[in-house]
Amino acid sequence: MRTQERRYGLGDGAGDGAPASHEASAGTAAEATLQALSEAFDLRREPPRVQHLTYFDSFDERVWKAGGRLAGEPREGGGWHLRWTRPEDRTLEVTLPSGDPGFPEALPAGAFRTALAEILDPRRLLPRVEVQRREEEVRVLGAEEKTVVRLVLETGQARAAAGGPWQPLEAVLRLQPVLGYGASLAKVRTFLEEERGLEAAPRDGLVQALAAVGEEPGSQAPGGTVSLTSDLPAAEALRQILLAQLGIVEANLEGTRSGLDVEFLHDLRVAVRRSRSALSQLKGVLDPEAVEPFRRELARLGRATGPTRDLDVYLLKMPRYRQGLPRAAVEALQPLQEFLEAKHQKAQLSLARTLGSKRTGKFLRDYRAYLEGEPAPGPEGERPLGDLAGDRLWKAYRKVLKKGKKLDDTSPAEDLHDLRIRAKKLRYLLEFFGGLAPQRTAPFVAELKRVQDNLGDFNDYEVQQDKLTDFAQEMAKAGQAPTETLLAMGRLLDRLDAGWHKERQRFAKRFKRFSAKENRQAFRALVEAVWSGGQEG
């Protein structure tokens, strides 16, 4: 509905450092504005209210990226009242009877939970910033003392969710229309803007609170993109790429250790894999001897994170695998679920130990110091980036084409696995260097992704069948597998096998499209653009 409010900055609040409390006044500039308003309009001031708000979002701020704001107020006696304002849709509210906001599944069923799960899955809510806000409602009255415009005077303070000192917020006057009283609204607006010279505050409550604690929205989870130019020496480019990936590893370390949600581990793993791929595909760009110990440590991190991620994937996919099975079979699978959860817990503990170890800490510090220093270039390090990147992209692409063309419907799974790895290497190079020819890269990546999705799903089905067989043996050995459970797992195996065949059949068509003449030409043009310094024809 048409209830868009306007926010005006009053410029004080920060100055007098007034804490948000019942006693505190609205601030001097605010009082002056109200005084002036009261001479021109019939006002009624309501007693001030103090709100304790916490803004919530996923680590990668998906609520904010979707244009929304999700704020909660703790309830007396436990739980939270959550309010989610959304740009296109209606505001949703929900009461969480106990505990703190986290995964959507813990919320009461309803529109809030459904919509939140849609954008968050598989992530959880985490506190972003905390706000104490004093709000004073001032109503502008028309004929018959009817409220025709609402003003809300807002002062307060904010602090980072992780703690830290309270920071004062600039006082804000919010102008809220009352439906059907447009003329009065226009009068008040003109008065505020022209008589009082107030200017619209560009920031809403969340952005304002984040700014007060020295942050901005969208900045919490680093993206890993670096802007490179083709004349940059290759060593410097690689240094920046690795540094960005290291930033992702560091940012996700704590969330992975405490297992907040599965995406922390996933993002950390991808950053490790990208780093390793960059080092191996751009061999000789940095001094090989200096790089070697870091390469080994990255490999170790990659291995340490594997078991937990595999089980994450299994547990995430279980509900989908179970879908459509008869109820008896679903119930019979319960021991498998418990087995996986216990196994996951163990793997997570071991992972947390590795990530929290002195060795990992030292590696991360040393690696950062190395990258932030001036790492010595290797034999290829002085080459201009465009030249080297074009070569490596071309090489990786030729490998994908060569391998893929040899495959037919009878090729063994190992060969597809091999192609999957090659495609992934190409993808990483495109991620690193695509910025040198962005318009040509995006459509090509879309084509490559179709093949990768197919190969990835195929591989998942393959691995999961193997694993499920291993699990069955382990469970049987431990006496945790009643016959019904094993039978139900057999049905699950059949389903995985059916999925395996489906993806296998899809491959030929997908790869044919990917390797078609126009895509080959498109890639050629891409590489040429990279070679020639990004001047796209």
Place this chain on the structure above:
Amino acid sequence: MKVFAVYSIKGGVGKTSAAVNLAYLSAKEGARTLIWDLDPQGAATFYLRVRPKVKGGVKGLVSGKRSMDDALKGSDYWNLHLLPADFSYRNFDRHVDAAKKPEALLSKLLQELEESYDHVFLDCAPSISRLSDAIFVAADALLVPTIPTPLSLRTLEQLVKHLDKRKVKRLQVHPFFSMVDRRKKLHRRIAEDPETASIPFLETSIPYSSLVEQMGLRRQPLSAYAPGSEAGKAFAALWEEVQGKVG
């Protein structure tokens, strides 16, 4: 969107005060709520301090020349909007009659608001008319305030018979006792044991209270200025009970 019609064949039974207070409580809980003051006397409009005027009048609304949206007014309360009364509503019947499908007219008009509101309360004018027949089709629930007197019960029976004849199947009918004066033996006797067996009463009844009458002086819902009073509590209980029945 759920549509609640507060309706009685008889006037002066606490109909408008029930509509205004229930709508206020609905809005206070966070539901986007609208009251449509269909009574040309405009008592609900008066309680909410809005001018009883709809540009283009009933003709504008019914013909579709004026959008329902343009007639809406925000009340002094969050989430509570009003479609005001207009003197031209006294001719509402004529316009219903002239419509292509008279009985579906109100449903059609309300459809425009489907996305904007969770709850709509119709404050209906007393009497059985063309308009009330259209209300029976548009509403999900008919809330019927009834004073515990034999005469009121007879009027309720008339309504029940009329509805039976019209076969409005999806309409839930919920009478409740209103303006119950505990000092009157007759009121007590009937409220405790309504003889009419044809339709069950809601458990909550609204007491007679001078606080309710003050709504006209204060021009606010009683539930806003005296939520803890006996009548305030009764309205809250009534709203809870109604929601339990209608969801």
